[in-house]
Amino acid sequence: MHFFSGKESSMQHFTSSGIVLRRRRTAKEMWKYRHYYILLLPALLFFVFFHYVPMAGVILAFKDFSYAKGIFGSEWVGLEHFRRLFGSASFYEVLGNTLIISFYRIAFVFVSPIIFALLLNELRNVRFKRFVQTISYLPHFISWVVLGGIIMELLSPTRGVVNYFIKLLGFEPIYFLSSNDHFRGVLIVSDIWQSVGWGSIIYLAAIAGINPDQYESASIDGATRWQMAFRITLPSILPTVVILFIFQLGGIMHAGFDQIFNLYNPSVYKVADIIDTYVYRIGLVNLDYDYTTAVGLFKNVVGFILVILANVVTGRIREGEYRLW
Structure with missing residues (x-):
């Protein structure tokens, strides 16, 4: 029992160490190419604000829209x-x-x-x-x-x-x-x-x-x-x-x-x-x-x-x- 529990703990430690190393490597690469990421940032913001944020309005398809109640206050109609x-x-x-x-x-x-x-x-x-x-x-x-x-x-x-x-x-x-x-x-x-x-x-x-x-x-x-x-x-x-x-x-x-x-x-x-x-x-x-x-x-x-x-x-x-x- 102690043998298996020790083996499992060592495997978990090895796995967690590998994850930490990968994260550090990724962070180091992102910092190395930070100027490219900065150039990419406007395009990412464009997609976030004009393509993903408006997706919240999809719930209108399941509501009886009322101008007085607004999008989130309108009644559900399924x-x-x-x-x-x-x-x-x-x-x-x-x-x-x-x-x-x-x-x-x-x-x-x-x-x-x-x-x-x-x-x-x-x-x-x-x-x-x-x-x-x-x-x-x-x-x-x-x-x-x-x-x-x-x-x-x-x-x-x-x-x-x-x-x-x-x-x-x-x-x-x-x-x-x-x-x-x-x-x-x-x-x-x-x-x-x-x-x-x-x-x-x-x-x-x-x-x-x-x-x-x-x-x-x-x-x-x-x-x-x-x-x-x-x-x-x-x-x-x-x-x-x-x-x-x-x-x-x-x-x-x-x-x-x-x-x-x-x-x-x-x-x-x-x-x-x-x-x-x-x-x-x-x-x-x-x-x-x-x-x-x-x-x-x-x-x-x-x-x-x-x-x-x-x-x-x-x-x-x-x-x-x-x-x-």
């Missing part, structure tokens, strides 16, 4: 708002629009920067390559308020450049932004225009990290530029593509509020009204805060589950090489 949510036909239409537009973005907008980066990598004229990169980056720095006005002018049925050429070809002008058949296409094309250059930066950085010896060996073996792009470049940047795809999948319930809000109108609500615009209209315009909090909570829970599932699935590929954690 899952009443969620019953209203899943019993509303308009919500299912909004959810369908969100998913369809998000899948379009994954299929076209997500893939476009990858293709653009591969094409830029094949350019041999350095000046022309930099010129193309600069031009492609510019739309990213313009807000959707301004871009929305530009797109409206370009697609105007009376004075727009696009409809001018359509009329020259002998066709009737198309009301792009008021047509249920064309509005989603406008969203995707304009989103590609706005994001393709900026989105290609991370892929170009990944391509720059590829060992040039691989291309030299392939060239000696007689491989064409096309074969090197698909046999060397694309597989080498695949981990980056998978990680960004997981992020994209996690934001599948965010179909692009800024863009849609600045382009849509009541005539295209049937195909353009997404969860974010629905929450804005019902929550901020109609002041139905508790119900729209339930909608937002549902959206974020679905996004969280999708990130976890995507990470699990991709983690099974090549012994977890493509996992986030």
Whole structure:
């Protein structure tokens, strides 16, 4: 008995000593790199105050909000708002629009920067390559308020450049932004225009990290530029593509509020009204805060589950090489 108790006490002492040593080592490393942590502090504070502290307001989804009583003093109603949510036909239409537009973005907008980066990598004229990169980056720095006005002018049925050429070809002008058949296409094309250059930066950085010896060996073996792009470049940047795809999948319930809000109108609500615009209209315009909090909570829970599932699935590929954690 005394032997085992002494052994256990020595093991506990060893374990506690190891913990103390690790803590000291961690504290020493943090002090060593304290300047980097100071630089990181503003970003951490931003996330704490604007992403984590507001999460306390999630309880609105389970309360009957009263302005007089406030958030914490309002009465609990449990899952009443969620019953209203899943019993509303308009919500299912909004959810369908969100998913369809998000899948379009994954299929076209997500893939476009990858293709653009591969094409830029094949350019041999350095000046022309930099010129193309600069031009492609510019739309990213313009807000959707301004871009929305530009797109409206370009697609105007009376004075727009696009409809001018359509009329020259002998066709009737198309009301792009008021047509249920064309509005989603406008969203995707304009989103590609706005994001393709900026989105290609991370892929170009990944391509720059590829060992040039691989291309030299392939060239000696007689491989064409096309074969090197698909046999060397694309597989080498695949981990980056998978990680960004997981992020994209996690934001599948965010179909692009800024863009849609600045382009849509009541005539295209049937195909353009997404969860974010629905929450804005019902929550901020109609002041139905508790119900729209339930909608937002549902959206974020679905996004969280999708990130976890995507990470699990991709983690099974090549012994977890493509996992986030």
